[in-house]
Amino acid sequence: MSDLIQSFLNPEIPFLRNALIIGILSSISFGVIGTFVVIRKISYIAGAISHSVLAGIGFALYAKENFGWDWFHPTLGAFGASIISAVIIGCVKIYGKEREDSIIGAIWAIGMAVGLLFISKTSGYTDPMSYLFGNILIVSNMDLYLVSALDLVVISVGFLFFNKLQASSFDEEYTSIRGGSPNFYYFLILILTAITVVLMTTIVGIVMVIALLTIPSAISGLFYKRLAPLIISTIFLTTIFSVSGITLSYITDTPSGPMIIILAGLVYILSLTAKKVLKLLSA
Amino acid sequence: MELIESKYDNEIIIEDVSFKYNREEVISKAHFHIDRGSFVCFIGPNGGGKSTLAKLILGLLKPTEGYISIFGQSPLKARGRVGYVPQYTNFDLEFPINVIDVVLMGRLKKGSLFYNKQDRDAARNALKSVDLEGFENRHFSELSGGQRQRVLIARAISANPEVLILDEPTSNIDATTENMLYKLLFKLNNRMTIILISHNLTFVSENVKKVICINKEVKIHPTGDITSCSIDKLFSHPVKFVEHSTKVEEIHE
Numbered sequence A: 001m002s003d004l005i006q007s008f009l010n011p012e013i014p015f016l017r018n019a020l021i022i023g024i025l026s027s028i029s030f031g032v033i034g035t036f037v038v039i040r041k042i043s044y045i046a047g048a049i050s051h052s053v054l055a056g057i058g059f060a061l062y063a064k065e066n067f068g069w070d071w072f073h074p075t076l077g078a079f080g081a082s083i084i085s086a087v088i089i090g091c092v093k094i095y096g097k098e099r100e101d102s103i104i105g106a107i108w109a110i111g112m113a114v115g116l117l118f119i120s121k122t123s124g125y126t127d128p129m130s131y132l133f134g135n136i137l138i139v140s141n142m143d144l145y146l147v148s149a150l151d152l153v154v155i156s157v158g159f160l161f162f163n164k165l166q167a168s169s170f171d172e173e174y175t176s177i178r179g180g181s182p183n184f185y186y187f188l189i190l191i192l193t194a195i196t197v198v199l200m201t202t203i204v205g206i207v208m209v210i211a212l213l214t215i216p217s218a219i220s221g222l223f224y225k226r227l228a229p230l231i232i233s234t235i236f237l238t239t240i241f242s243v244s245g246i247t248l249s250y251i252t253d254t255p256s257g258p259m260i261i262i263l264a265g266l267v268y269i270l271s272l273t274a275k276k277v278l279k280l281l282s283a
Numbered sequence B: 001m002e003l004i005e006s007k008y009d010n011e012i013i014i015e016d017v018s019f020k021y022n023r024e025e026v027i028s029k030a031h032f033h034i035d036r037g038s039f040v041c042f043i044g045p046n047g048g049g050k051s052t053l054a055k056l057i058l059g060l061l062k063p064t065e066g067y068i069s070i071f072g073q074s075p076l077k078a079r080g081r082v083g084y085v086p087q088y089t090n091f092d093l094e095f096p097i098n099v100i101d102v103v104l105m106g107r108l109k110k111g112s113l114f115y116n117k118q119d120r121d122a123a124r125n126a127l128k129s130v131d132l133e134g135f136e137n138r139h140f141s142e143l144s145g146g147q148r149q150r151v152l153i154a155r156a157i158s159a160n161p162e163v164l165i166l167d168e169p170t171s172n173i174d175a176t177t178e179n180m181l182y183k184l185l186f187k188l189n190n191r192m193t194i195i196l197i198s199h200n201l202t203f204v205s206e207n208v209k210k211v212i213c214i215n216k217e218v219k220i221h222p223t224g225d226i227t228s229c230s231i232d233k234l235f236s237h238p239v240k241f242v243e244h245s246t247k248v249e250e251i252h253e
């Protein structure tokens, strides 16, 4: 244990400290946005957005090497790609006549394809595995700054628009009768989801970030029926899962994403069982 | 001129309104006025266009042809003045929301992000007027169908609208609750114009001043002279009128 604390404080390995701070900071965004994603039933959209992020990461790595864009950090690339996907999906739902789910599937797959092609043409040592399944070793100071800034955006917008987001998620028609624009709030949710997904991409990985976005909220949903406690409990659970997952992954030298998701999944299964048992006992 | 202006400000005017979702006309040249303070019923068969007409008045849909004005304002401008209880309560009952948060939706305002004390008081008063005091923190899904309906009415009246439109509010509730609901509506009619949509004809005619029959085309009847003929024409099959104490006219068997 004291070893662990030492590694945490060790300036030689800043990535562990950065990863833990990122985990804790992003939990707030995950709690708020994850809950909205779950109650609006748009986790498949969040899935498409998160997978498309690989295109941005791939392009950033490629551009860094081939165009000398040193400022183009992979997290910036991820941010760009996720916003573009969110805007496309939002426009399709609002203006498009195409089937929404085909577009979502296309964004999902094309995003990954583009990303893998860019990575394959980048000669430096880049293992796509790190981005797909999370790797705390690639967490840099830059990540910490970018994530903190984005996190702040999600938290303040989420706080300011809480009532409107709740109302429009519950009843779009009535929101527009009261002069609000449900499309605007839908867009807002998509954009916030896009940013949130990026926050934990390096730690949890593109493939599994969607699970961290939805499982904690699903667990909380088993026990809470009101929005505020639901969100608070989700924030709490996300913090626990990411901090303990990162720590375990460091100790056991395994990828951080699977560790975090396995923890979350186990707790989810246990909670489902516990709830069933409690129900049987009280019946 | 003065006189015309003030009359215009005191009427809901539907002038030659037609509407189509796709190719087929759903509302065809509807033309009628509703006086401020009146209690009117829209009746007609399923699919006749009643909900569509309500949405046109609410500004949720735009007429393909014609003109609508609510007390001198366009439907979009008049939005804050019109309360609405939607037809189906096909809400996601898993959705985590309290009764008070549902009612507060009626106080949503453009350009203000948070609810203030005035909003909360108005929401609480609205709940009181539908006899749901003390239900503020109940989860919306824990209520019965009739209670949920009343919460939606509270939401609609919490902004103190001048017009209240209710789309088939009695379709999912039992007779006792229905009677209670009518009593409430007649009480509310003292301070607002009421448009009640219904596909059955068990309205209480004594208080309903005007019946507007909607089956693509629109026909208007003062409640006194609905004849079996016009009702039968409206619903392409003979209509059995449900007797409802002495207050309801029996029309056809």
Ligand SMILES: Nc1ncnc2c1ncn2[C@@H]1O[C@H](COP(=O)(O)OP(=O)(O)O)[C@@H](O)[C@H]1O
Pocket: B021, B022, B026, B044, B045, B046, B047, B048, B049, B050, B051, B052, B053
């Ligand atoms: N969103 C929509 N898109 C296309 N057609 C619609 C839509 N809503 C209603 N309709 C059609 O318009 C007609 C009138 O519907 P509606 O106004 O709901 O009738 P009512 O409320 O009298 O039962 C019906 O034929 C219905 O199928």
Ligand SMILES: [Mg+2]
Pocket: B050, B051, B052, B087, B167
């Ligand atoms: Mg209808």
